Amino acid sequence: MGRSDVRDDVDALDGRGGAHRASAVCTAFQNLVADAALAVESAAFASAVRLFDSVRTSGNCLYAIGNGGSAATAAHLACDLAMTSGPQAAGLRTNALTGNTPLLTALANDVGYDRVFSEQLARLLTPGDVVVAISVSGNSPNILEGLKTARARGVPTVGLLGGSGGSAAALVDVPLLVDSEVYGVVETVHLGLVHSLALALGTGRGRSQDILEASLDGTQG
Template structure:
């Protein structure tokens, strides 16, 4: 086994400290508003749509699972769909109408005004994310995002932005899952007696 050319202990300590520091930016009142938004959506039989690119797409699929099962194992959970989960749809739309429209077109076809869009984005600047937010706003959906870096173009377009100012894609993606898991636990507490 070769000796690494970097200090792994320092890398580990630095990463954990950066993640810990950035999580202090989470606003509990804003999170409570999002819980209320999702409960209201559920009462109106609405759906939660999630989207992201790369690791954020994987996080969207992960959280769709948590919101489908984790908040109410008996089935009284949220109606939720990760827009990046169907490779046939993604490749069709990417090929036929362009990658920038892979999420917005799905919303145009499926979404209603009482639904919620949750975007996960490190930069907040991907055109397919901006187009999805624009389409959701046209429909009258509530738009929510978990963003890193400077929040990008997406931040100003969202009804409920959660912005973690961190110049690190991996930590930005970590915040998506952590905030999602906090939401899952909060929704579980809200719904466990139903």
């Protein structure tokens, strides 16, 4: 499809009011995301940063779990926190338990999908590790089983959750709640929290980290 074809399609859409609606949807979604992001409890965010920093200092490992879009966010978290932008901001040891497809499907087949994370955590966790559970509903059985395993091992947990956090809220030590009933909004803010955590820990990528530091200087001056 050429550029003129795309322009014709857009013009036709606009003639039916479609382009106006699309613009309104985009603005409404942006407003919902902004409101939800601003409502995240800063004290809980600071607690998560301190916990992650202790994992980095001790050389322990951060394990991330999630389903669907939250599985992608878990992998993104593991990636960004493992990055390093210099000697003063070493990355963390991380492991997204969503990434090993053969193992994940073997466990789902042999012991059931509810235990795909708990079985891995039972074999991997050591004192000083941390588990991060990412879930919009907070009610996914495999997330709950993973959190129960972490609790049984005495390993602290952080939850990136939606709404009131579902059943997971009572199982995590640090709940980061995104108060929205719109799945896309919660998932978007969760990813924003991933980037914010990386920047707060100093593992944000070069230019992004510089811009953040300059912004902080301006607000603290």
